[in-house]
Amino acid sequence: xxxxxxxxxxxxxxxxxxxxxxxxxxxxxxxxxxxxxxxxxxxxxxxxxxxxxxxxxxxxxxxxxxxxxxxxxxxxxxxxxxxxxxxxxxxxxxxxxxxxxxxxxxxxxxxxxxxxxxxxxxxxxxxxxxxxxxxxxxxxxxxxxxxxxxxxxxxxxxxxxxxxxxxxxxxxxxxxxxxxxxxxxxxxxxxxxxxxxxxxxxxxxxxxxxxxxxxxxxxxxxxxxxxxxxxxxxxxxxxxxxxxxxxxxxxxxxxxxxxxxxxxxxxxxxxxxxxxxxxxxxxxxxxxxxxxxxxxxxxxxxxxxxxxxxxxxxxxxxxxxxxxxxxxxxxxxxxxxxxxxxxxxxxxxxxxxxxxxxxxxxxxxxxxxxxxxxxxxxxxxxxxxxxxxxxxxxxxxxxxxxxxxxxxxxxxxxxxxxxxxxxxxxxxxxxxxxxxxxxxxxxxxxxxxxxxxxxxxxxxxxxxxxxxxxxxxxxxxxxx
Amino acid sequence: xxxxxxxxxxxxxxxxxxxxxxxxxxxxxxxxxxxxxxxxxxxxxxxxxxxxxxxxxxxxxxxxxxxxxxxxxxxxxxxxxxxxxxxxxxxxxxxxxxxxxxxxxxxxxxxxxxxxxxxxxxxxxxxxxxxxxxxxxxxxxxxxxxxxxxxxxxxxxxxxxxxxxxxxxxxxxxxxxxxxxxxxxxxxxxxxxxxxxxxxxx
Ligand code: SF4
Numbered sequence: 001x002x003x004x005x006x007x008x009x010x011x012x013x014x015x016x017x018x019x020x021x022x023x024x025x026x027x028x029x030x031x032x033x034x035x036x037x038x039x040x041x042x043x044x045x046x047x048x049x050x051x052x053x054x055x056x057x058x059x060x061x062x063x064x065x066x067x068x069x070x071x072x073x074x075x076x077x078x079x080x081x082x083x084x085x086x087x088x089x090x091x092x093x094x095x096x097x098x099x100x101x102x103x104x105x106x107x108x109x110x111x112x113x114x115x116x117x118x119x120x121x122x123x124x125x126x127x128x129x130x131x132x133x134x135x136x137x138x139x140x141x142x143x144x145x146x147x148x149x150x151x152x153x154x155x156x157x158x159x160x161x162x163x164x165x166x167x168x169x170x171x172x173x174x175x176x177x178x179x180x181x182x183x184x185x186x187x188x189x190x191x192x193x194x195x196x197x198x199x200x201x202x203x204x205x206x207x208x209x210x211x212x213x214x215x216x217x218x219x220x221x222x223x224x225x226x227x228x229x230x231x232x233x234x235x236x237x238x239x240x241x242x243x244x245x246x247x248x249x250x251x252x253x254x255x256x257x258x259x260x261x262x263x264x265x266x267x268x269x270x271x272x273x274x275x276x277x278x279x280x281x282x283x284x285x286x287x288x289x290x291x292x293x294x295x296x297x298x299x300x301x302x303x304x305x306x307x308x309x310x311x312x313x314x315x316x317x318x319x320x321x322x323x324x325x326x327x328x329x330x331x332x333x334x335x336x337x338x339x340x341x342x343x344x345x346x347x348x349x350x351x352x353x354x355x356x357x358x359x360x361x362x363x364x365x366x367x368x369x370x371x372x373x374x375x376x377x378x379x380x381x382x383x384x385x386x387x388x389x390x391x392x393x394x395x396x397x398x399x400x401x402x403x404x405x406x407x408x409x410x411x412x413x414x415x416x417x418x419x420x421x422x423x424x425x426x427x428x429x430x431x432x433x434x435x436x437x438x439x440x441x442x443x444x445x446x447x448x449x450x451x452x453x454x455x456x457x458x459x460x461x462x463x464x465x466x467x468x469x470x471x472x473x474x475x476x477x478x479x480x
Numbered sequence: 481x482x483x484x485x486x487x488x489x490x491x492x493x494x495x496x497x498x499x500x501x502x503x504x505x506x507x508x509x510x511x512x513x514x515x516x517x518x519x520x521x522x523x524x525x526x527x528x529x530x531x532x533x534x535x536x537x538x539x540x541x542x543x544x545x546x547x548x549x550x551x552x553x554x555x556x557x558x559x560x561x562x563x564x565x566x567x568x569x570x571x572x573x574x575x576x577x578x579x580x581x582x583x584x585x586x587x588x589x590x591x592x593x594x595x596x597x598x599x600x601x602x603x604x605x606x607x608x609x610x611x612x613x614x615x616x617x618x619x620x621x622x623x624x625x626x627x628x629x630x631x632x633x634x635x636x637x638x639x640x641x642x643x644x645x646x647x648x649x650x651x652x653x654x655x656x657x658x659x660x661x662x663x664x665x666x667x668x669x670x671x672x673x674x675x676x677x678x679x680x681x682x
Contacts, residue, residue, distance in 0.1 A: 153562050
């Protein structure tokens, strides 16, 4: 996997080289071996049907983990019932497919159920050096562990299940260097939102991003997951970081990580996973961590973002006519006027959840802001932990009680209001402070308006009843 | 997969940037376990008014674009969710090709696997084509994939680039899985080497 090479190689090159079965042409197409995949109930049905119709088998059933996460309800007491008939059919068909093809499944009632991108790392299913593909765009999350993950569509899932490979075209390599120290209350979510704002929603289209720099080194593994997760919102088809001791410490006690002598052997190889000095990157972007404030989106694309102390921009000042039109359209949908200060915009809902920000550290950071305070009377506030294990841990740590005391609904895990495929849906005109990853039109419900931000910022907004600067909260509170 | 060779049809302009797959196929149409019925979901919230009537202002509801076989789109079309339902729906609506300056990665692959041709031109060229097809009288164009050529209504032609692998797949409509399965022996050999070197992966 990590054989010596003459040319200095990027981390991305190393992953692709070590998983290339053969080259298919001179234009960078290769047959790529995929180590593992995660499957969910909503993008997989037609892939399984396709296999069945063609009389094909799943090549390596043990390489796939099935997780129900998108359509299940998150109501406070867990049942297997899915009220919506379509969702119920997807869950039962998924169960049938996993059973028939020999794939392990975390079903709704499983104690390990949760959002696939939260569950797979916490099980130790994802390891450094792996190449992972799955039927969900946020498969990029796994890059925080030094694995290379990317999203695929349903036809590709079928191809992957049947062959354990994909016909893959090599990407260009981008390096994003984030140096400096983040200010208190500024998080990895703010780093990735600032990057998306800087390079645009398609700024990393055609690229795999490698993140590095002192600010990344200083982050926890969970914080890094937020960055890799949301890199797809800049168009990246894969985003990762070289694994380090933090990653190994994170993995050491995970159920499916190698143990004993196998761990020692694995570790020796993982330590070779970095970009060689002098390796070529097609594009390099640098961010100064110290300059960043808490970020909030104002529009309907993740790159329509400013710092919370900023204002809604004026389309008239945008010289590019196409962009101006997009801004005008976004402002119409969001019902916002140019020049409005972000921290004056009232909200109706606050949502903490999604594969971007629903891990235990996210919940801790929100709880810190909420401590001893209450959600504004007109705001409906919800917390949906990323997995059943995260939920249990938060309950053991006493965070759940703090949320409940502050007026948040404490719910079961799932994708929930991140894409509103279950019954957690906003009504037209609702305005939500959300720790999720997409502020697209209608994402959280037709006609609903989403402002993306970090979990701590959602907590601050829930208390204030409007978008708010978390830095206005007690600094001592934030730093402990 | 229906082969794509030489196709003549109306092209509809949809030039906003970052049209995402949530907009192309809203979540309420993702609840199926098969591919059927997605034609009614495509651009649902743009095509239909809240009361269910067709939105007369939306381009795909107006003649001649209601019969469009092609879309001329803005940058980063198809970004966001991996949902292939977006492409199945476009295909069911009769869309055979999209012309744009850039497409999101997963959407790009999904199109390839469903016989939908994506043509990448410069932003300026896309603007020119978009302008031409915005006129009722010049909305009809022809796309010749083997010759890699777009012919506009006024006779002007534009060449486009496409790599051979994708072109062959589209022209012949071949089954990618069947093709890869022919390499089963190589996959097996690779697997043996891979797991010998990294036994914790097996
Ligand atoms: S939490 Fe949201 S973004 Fe993440 S997998 Fe679920 S729906 Fe997709």
